Each structure stands twice: as C-alpha cells, then as structure tokens.
Amino acid sequence: MAKKENILDRDKVRKIQKIERIILSKKDMYPVQEFLNRKKSGDILDVVVKTILSQNTSDNLRDIAFENLKRRFKDMREILRADEAEVVELIRVCGLPRVKLKRIKSAIQRIIERFENPEELCKLTKDSAFSFLTSIDGIGPKSAEVILAFGCGFDTFPVDTHVSRIIRRLGIADGSREKIYRIVSPHFKNKILSHVFLIYHGRNVCRARNPRCDLCVFRRYCDYFMKSKGEGF
Ligand code: SF4
Numbered sequence: 001m002a003k004k005e006n007i008l009d010r011d012k013v014r015k016i017q018k019i020e021r022i023i024l025s026k027k028d029m030y031p032v033q034e035f036l037n038r039k040k041s042g043d044i045l046d047v048v049v050k051t052i053l054s055q056n057t058s059d060n061l062r063d064i065a066f067e068n069l070k071r072r073f074k075d076m077r078e079i080l081r082a083d084e085a086e087v088v089e090l091i092r093v094c095g096l097p098r099v100k101l102k103r104i105k106s107a108i109q110r111i112i113e114r115f116e117n118p119e120e121l122c123k124l125t126k127d128s129a130f131s132f133l134t135s136i137d138g139i140g141p142k143s144a145e146v147i148l149a150f151g152c153g154f155d156t157f158p159v160d161t162h163v164s165r166i167i168r169r170l171g172i173a174d175g176s177r178e179k180i181y182r183i184v185s186p187h188f189k190n191k192i193l194s195h196v197f198l199i200y201h202g203r204n205v206c207r208a209r210n211p212r213c214d215l216c217v218f219r220r221y222c223d224y225f226m227k228s229k230g231e232g233f
Contacts, residue, residue: 008183012172015221016187019170022217023197024190029217030200032193044118045076045108047151051143052103057094065094077112080105103138110136122152129154141181149192157191159184162202169206171223 008016027033049069054062068090073079079087079101088097111118114132121129126148133144145158159167159181167173173180188194205212211224219225 008173008187013187015170015172016184018221019172019218020188020190020194023194026217027193027197030197030204032196032200035196036192043076044121044147044151045111046070047147048107048111048139049076049079049104051146051150052100052107052138053091053094054146055100055103055138055143056096061094065091068093076104076108080108099138106137107139122154126154126156141178145181145185149195155191157181157185157188157195160199161208162206163195163198165208166198166202166206166218169211169222169224170218 046066050062050066053065069076069079069087072086072090073082084101087101091097091100094100111121115121121132124132129148129152130141130144133139133147134141139147142158142160145156148154149156149158157163159177161177164177164180167180167184173184185191201216201218205216206218213219213222213225213228216222216225
C-alpha cells in the first residue's frame with residue numbers, strides 16, 4: 001500500500017485544481033506561450049547539456065556557458081573527445097565545471113550507446129524516457145522532466161526552487177523537491193504551462209524574500225498569506 005505521506009488528501013487536490021484554473025485564466029500575465037514556443041526547438045543533446053549546465057546556477061550564466069560550448073562544438077558528441085581542460089574553461093562561468101563536465105560526458109555517452117540517433121529517446125513513452133534519463137548519473141527527476149519537456153515536447157511538471165517554494169507556501173505539500181514532484185505533479189493537467197507560469201510567478205511575485213502577496217492571484221488559497229494576515233504582518 002502507498003504510504004500516506006505520498007498521497008494528497010482531497011482538499012489539497014481541490015486546491016491544485018483551483019490554482020490551475022487561475023493559471024489558465026491569467027496565463028497572459030507572463031510571456032508563458034512565447035517561452036514555450038522558443039524552448040520547443042532544439043537538438044536533444046543540446047537540451048541535455050543545457051539542463052546539466054543549469055544546475056545550481058542562474059539562467060544567464062547557464063546561457064553564457066552553453067553559448068561558449070556551441071561556438072566551439074557543432075555537435076555535443078565532440079565533447080567526448082575534446083580536451084577536458086578546455087571544456088572546463090568554457091563552462092567555468094556557470095560553476096562546478098568539473099562536476100558538470102563529468103555529468104555531461106556520462107549523459108552523452110549513455111544516450112549514444114543506447115540510441116543510434118539521440119532523438120529516438122523522444123520516441124519512448126514518457127515513463128520509459130524518464131526512467132532512462134534518471135538512471136544517468138547527475139540527472140535527477142527535475143532535470144529529466146526539463147529534458148522531456150523542452151527536448152521532446154512531453155507535457156511534464158519539473159519542480160525547481162520557485163515551484164517548490166510556491167507549492168509549500170500555498171500549503172499543498174512540503175518536504176523535498178523530489179517529494180513535491182512525486183505527489184503534486186500527477187494532479188496538474190496542464191503541466192508544462194503551469195510549471196512555466198509558476199517560475200515567472202516565483203521570480204516576480206512569490207519571491208524567496210519579501211513575497212509580494214498584495215499582488216498575488218493565489219492569495220485567497222494561500223496558507224502562508226492567511227497565516228501572515230492572522231499574525232498581523
Ligand atoms: S500569497 Fe504570497 S506567499 Fe502565497 S503564493 Fe502568493 S506571493 Fe506566494
């Protein structure tokens with residue numbers, strides 16, 4: 001039997017449904033569709049590399065590191081034979097360059113060993129592709145979901161720092177990002193759209209410090225807001 005902590009009660013599922021209705025009705029608040037259109041294109045290995053570069057850094061620094069690689073390597077498979085010291089310098093800007101290079105090489109190696117054409121990864125079912133990606137060293141559930149969404153066009157719900165913060169504050173779930181992903185993600189029907197909306201919302205309104213609750217479209221359903229009102233913040 002599934003553990004109780006891995007199941008959301010009916011009230012929380014209803015809360016997700018309300019939050020998702022708000023997201024759909026307010027999606028034009030942020031450039032969600034433009035973001036999705038822009039991200040859907042691209043070579044799967046490019047997306048894998050970019051996703052690994054994005055771990056523990058900002059989008060801006062990730063993009064600089066990725067552009068450095070793209071200028072040097074037309075095909076990311078060339079990294080497997082490249083001089084490691086050179087690649088480390090190209091990606092140093094986004095932090096943890098040696099760790100990230102090791103992960104990038106291991107991911108590319110595993111993908112090309114399994115698929116003659118890396119794009120065939122996207123022909124697997126979403127669950128099989130997810131299992132394969134998370135079996136690669138350095139690719140956790142969030143990275144796998146990002147790759148499946150932006151590399152293959154699957155509808156997924158990656159849980160990053162912004163998404164997990166909002167989900168916790170709303171009072172839907174707590175605990176680690178992995179746990180939140182596991183129990184919350186199945187209940188979002190428009191997964192990637194909701195994910196992108198929540199990222200923008202986390203950057204602009206539900207910020208880590210000083211959330212701007214007075215501007216928030218979710219506030220009547222938010223435990224953090226209700227509690228802070230009761231405490232007279
Ligand atoms: S009401 Fe405040 S804490 Fe709650 S989701 Fe909105 S900004 Fe975040």
